[in-house]
Amino acid sequence: MSGHIYIIGLGPGDQNLLTIEVATLLPNLTDLVGYGPYVQRVQVPDTIRKHSSDNREELDRARHALLLAQQGHRVGVVSSGDAGVFAMASAVFEAIDHGDPSFKETEVTVLPGISAMFAAASRLGAPLGHDFCAISLSDNLKPWEVILKRLRLAAQADFVIALYNAVSKARPWQLDTAFELLREELPLDIPVAFCQAISRENEHIEITNLKDAKASMGNMQTLVLIGSRYSQLLTTQQKTWFYTPRSIK
Amino acid sequence: MSGHIYIIGLGPGDQNLLTIEVATLLPNLTDLVGYGPYVQRVQVPDTIRKHSSDNREELDRARHALLLAQQGHRVGVVSSGDAGVFAMASAVFEAIDHGDPSFKETEVTVLPGISAMFAAASRLGAPLGHDFCAISLSDNLKPWEVILKRLRLAAQADFVIALYNAVSKARPWQLDTAFELLREELPLDIPVAFCQAISRENEHIEITNLKDAKASMGNMQTLVLIGSRYSQLLTTQQKTWFYTPRSIK
Known part of the structure; x- marks a missing residue:
């Protein structure tokens, strides 16, 4: 049976x-x-x-x-x-x-x-409003060189990038290496958000830019969202939002 | 107020x-x-x-x-x-x-x-189990050349690709052009799924491969999911599933 x-x-x-x-x-x-x-x-x-x-x-x-x-x-x-x-x-x-x-x-x-990426996106505003990708940064299940190649291609494609498994105690250097690579491909002022434990009691969000993004801003409960060159910050009376416009010129 | x-x-x-x-x-x-x-x-x-x-x-x-x-x-x-x-x-x-x-x-x-892509994925099995991207195929809001460039980079990155706005009466040629481009980059036997109106009364799913995929298999209610070179079909007593393994060698 x-x-x-x-x-x-x-x-x-x-x-x-x-x-x-x-x-x-x-x-x-x-x-x-x-x-x-x-x-x-x-x-x-x-x-x-x-x-x-x-x-x-x-x-x-x-x-x-x-x-x-x-x-x-x-x-x-x-x-x-x-x-x-x-x-x-x-x-x-x-x-x-x-x-x-x-x-x-x-x-x-x-x-x-x-999913974590859509929960995080809802808190930030609309970062995934245009083409995007999701990449797991863990090299437990794929070679690190493959991850770096995909990050570079994703940046060249101007995808908004959601990084899963972005920070690990076993591999603390990986996220900083990823940011270094992305700084070679993308403007330094694009928004980067560290989204921890969304909708749970220790929820915490930090928005910075690609120039200042550091792995130490996240932990194992953090999803990292990296904008494309079109992503914007918008400050209203309520808060600062992170959104990506639907159209590009 | x-x-x-x-x-x-x-x-x-x-x-x-x-x-x-x-x-x-x-x-x-x-x-x-x-x-x-x-x-x-x-x-x-x-x-x-x-x-x-x-x-x-x-x-x-x-x-x-x-x-x-x-x-x-x-x-x-x-x-x-x-x-x-x-x-x-x-x-x-x-x-x-x-x-x-x-x-x-x-x-x-x-x-x-x-989202439509996760609803479709749940019906298919687990096509989005590894790195993936979402691209809107509509050129109302971005140039068609940008779309083609992104598709090529996504294929080179071996992302599973979810195509939103894949079929339109106003631009019926676009999806076939996209398939042609992807056939230059990817193995012809990777699975492609046409997922129409998921969870609604006219839900319909058709699974084919990149070689045989044609725009005429979809309509305006169709999300198209294109596997990576690692995606698999699996036939059980219940049905044929489409999944992407978590690991690559």
């Missing part, structure tokens, strides 16, 4: 940023699988078993979820933000693709969530 | 894909402003005035919303998907930046939504 895996995007943190679809589904699961802090964040009845695991164990976690589903469970695999963005959705499909053939009998449903 | 503008992402269409935040706010507005089909989609009490306008009138619409807010109204400016992605959020900030100085007194809140 095969159960069902639901790959769930929990959004950035605030319960109000769940979709109605996800909020309705969660209490009807039998098991929750995910990285510890995300599983603990979910408010569900005590009858639902929570299986927490460490970071960087995505494939093991996906296999565990598949085995639970094979026992007939209704398993929620949870990620922060949107599960399809540098998160568990790909891990589940990789585990099916390269795992036991019986995994291909599992029913899977993917439920989208508000 | 100044009111308040709420820039609202309605998600792809299904009411269950609204965030709780948006669903809670909508009945408490006084006015809704937006492109006709989006405004009509919103289920709110009859007491809330609906101001529909045509497509391509974003700046006029933003100014109209600002004038209503200045009269003390609580105005929702609605977009499909996420309002920050090729939608009304940038238009509102442009209207404030370049409009009457009193516009800078307006309070603004941006509420994120499930």
